[in-house]
Amino acid sequence: DIQMTQSPSPVSASVGDRVTITCRASQDISRGLAWYQQKPGKAPQLLIYAASSLQSGVPSRFSGSGSGTDFTLTISSLQPEDFATYYCQQANNFPLTFGGGTKVEI
């Protein structure tokens, strides 16, 4: 199985900060990567797919980049509603696997 490793965790940030979260795959997954946001007690929400495609309805302050084994999620200006846990997920090989999560906290 492909292992997905996220860093850092947690991330301490303030409103207005630029936040970058990284995800590393244990082998090449091309651009087969998604990012999700999850708030306590809620289901995850798809933010980015295919490494850099913004899901419909997601604010443009979220962006993704990377290919191969190294990927990045960037929040350009952190908003109060962005405090949450973020997961990466590889979609290139079965089983689909998720990173351990990065909590963005105040």
Added chain:
Amino acid sequence: QVQLLQSGAEVRKPGASLKVSCKASGYPFSGYYMHWVRQAPGQGLEWMGWIIPATGGTKYAQKFQGRVTMTRDTSISTAYMELKNLRSDDTAVYFCARGLPAPGDTYYLDVWGKGTTVAVSS
């Protein structure tokens, strides 16, 4: 409005079985893969498998092979996930989630149910 409505919380004893339902509305059920993902308390996300509603075809994570069965009833736009021989470490929230429609994007999960809490305890 696109929605996935899951069945309610369940409590089971070790060794028992469980069947969770996921009723889709607001979109053509047969046109989108349905995935199942679980999350143990305080833990991350774990993919269990998918079903293609149009054909009934399935793919399961090796970890769950032999214990999980995913089915669907297209007449009522509902997917099911059955897990057998439950253990205490199956205690988790179980989510159904729809895959994106475009070929090549079906493994990205764009609509999620609210989750079904399952507790396994003697």
